[in-house]
Amino acid sequence: MMASRDESRFGSLPLSTSGPLECALKGTVLLNHPYFNKGSAFTYEERRDFELAGLLPPSIQTLDQQVQRAYEQYSAHPDDLSKNTFLTSMKEQNQVLYFRLLQDHLPEMYSVVYTPTEGDAIQNYSKIFRRPDGVFLNINDADRVHHDLSLWGTEDDIDYIVVTDGEEILGIGDQGCGGILISVAKLSLTTICAGVHPNRVLPVVLDCGTNNQDLLDDPLYLGLRQKRVTGQRYDDFVDTFVQAARKLYPKAYIHFEDFGFGNARRILDKYRPEIPCFNDDVQGTGCVTLAAIFSGLHVTKQKLEDLRMVIFGAGTAGVGIADQVRDAIAAQRGINKEEAAKQIWLIDKPGLLTTEVETLSTAQKPFARPEDEWKGKERDLLTVVKEVRPNVLIGTSTVPKAFAENIVREMASHVERPIILPLSNPTRLHEAVPEDLLKWTDGKALVATGSPFKPVKGPWGRDGEEIKIEVAECNNSVVFPGIGLGAVLCRARLVTDKMLVAAVEGVAELSPALKDDTAPLLPGVEVVRSVSARVARKVIRTAVEEGVATEQNIPENDNDLDEWVKEQMWKPVYRRLKLVEKEGATREAKGEMLVVGSLSTRE
């Protein structure tokens, strides 16, 4: 399916987001198709032309009225997980209404469709399952991968694929085939936050088995009931998927999500030089955290050269952050990466990572401290904080309460405004909560968290008056949708380091803390679409400079480019349906294009 092209002042736009929509479906088939369905909002003419009149109550309603009703239904649900399930079924019924409801209530619903509630949905996947959503590929049927993927469209149809193997979902570990829901959730965010067209995306899970014994013992578990396959067979399976996806959907950008520590980086390093791909946990987290650090340093009136950063939890996300920050230090100070790495200390299960630690991974090695520096000293977090006197402390360990009061007070005794980012999701795994961090530092800590938290009140105003401190969400979701949108629109061949740096700048420029030092370190979800548009513009501009943009008609002027980006961002509005004959109709008009959540309408 290629959406019908719009004529605009830019000529023909690659992605259409407005104008009438051709449709060859009628009656109940139409009502059951989430892409076309408008429910009570079908107009009089549409009800007549599409044989809907007797299938709907007579009042014709507006999208606003539908949103109001849907919001009331949503609010009646007793807990977040049932709200999440309600939203999923809404998406399966009426896509525009689902995205519009989300858009209108984004700050409230963000945590319900994403972390932390999506984590609960994933953990309960086999219990709450109703309809499949996305592509299930399993390692025992590797020879079917090409065929099974080919059912989702032709070569122009897919812009964006999110793929997981379910091994390291959020902070909740191995979730086997339930991981499909992280692919689905990340794609919902690319649409709602960045306007990536919801019918041109593909959520995929690579089911390689699971080492989660609870799942293996659960009679209702839906995935492969076997231990994870590793080694060459695993690598071959991932490669079979990547090659098939490239061949079938050569325009698609591949976003890797929540792979295990041993695989995430390896897979990224293998494919990055060849195809447009991105690992959100490594690169997305690195980018958003660097943006938060930039605004924290702006508040403390320091520079990257002043940075002394301790990262607790040196896994996929922790080392991803270390890399991104190290590269930024090297670029800004004009020094090599080895020298820049000296401003970063990594701690993992063995304690501080030094050159003597035997389990160092390839990615951790560049940050290992010389063993001599630490002879005779403890390697735990408290000692490291005492010795290093960091101004930035990051948590990506999944160890709740790891940033204990004595550690935080120790840090705050050496620096005026400690920048503390507990990033482990979901909420219950945060290394500390904002309320404690602010209490222990008399409101001085500059905090951002991996999942959303309510603002904290305390007597931290200039004259001791009570103020409310809003805490930014430092989650890769601030940045990955915009990077993806940029890469898709410019049809990037590759995602280069400089494109990622441009994305960091795009987020950092819009940080509220730049204007007000009591404001959050990162832009919030209420402005996420403009953040994504800015990030996309910067990513596209850099892709052109780097010679990796293949789209021909990218405007040169920044204002034009902004408009070009925004015009192609999908919006949740009803488009007039135009009846066409089935014969000769496009795949879109015949309802044959991918609509996640509409598997039952596919043949």
Ligand SMILES: NC(=O)C1=CN([C@@H]2O[C@H](COP(=O)(O)OP(=O)(O)OC[C@H]3O[C@@H](n4cnc5c(N)ncnc54)[C@H](O)[C@@H]3O)[C@@H](O)[C@H]2O)C=CC1
């Ligand atoms: N806010 C955000 O945007 C993101 C947050 N995360 C969160 O970060 C956390 C880690 O995720 P990944 O890096 O993907 O997982 P991972 O498993 O690759 O990394 C976790 C690391 O923490 C270490 N660790 C565990 N217990 C420890 C202890 N007691 N002391 C020191 N280190 C310990 C582990 O050995 C491992 O290296 C998760 O909770 C995840 O949800 C991940 C990606 C993005």
Ligand SMILES: CC(=O)C(=O)O
């Ligand atoms: C945010 C995210 O990607 C994670 O927690 O894994």
Ligand SMILES: [Mg+2]
């Ligand atoms: Mg993730």
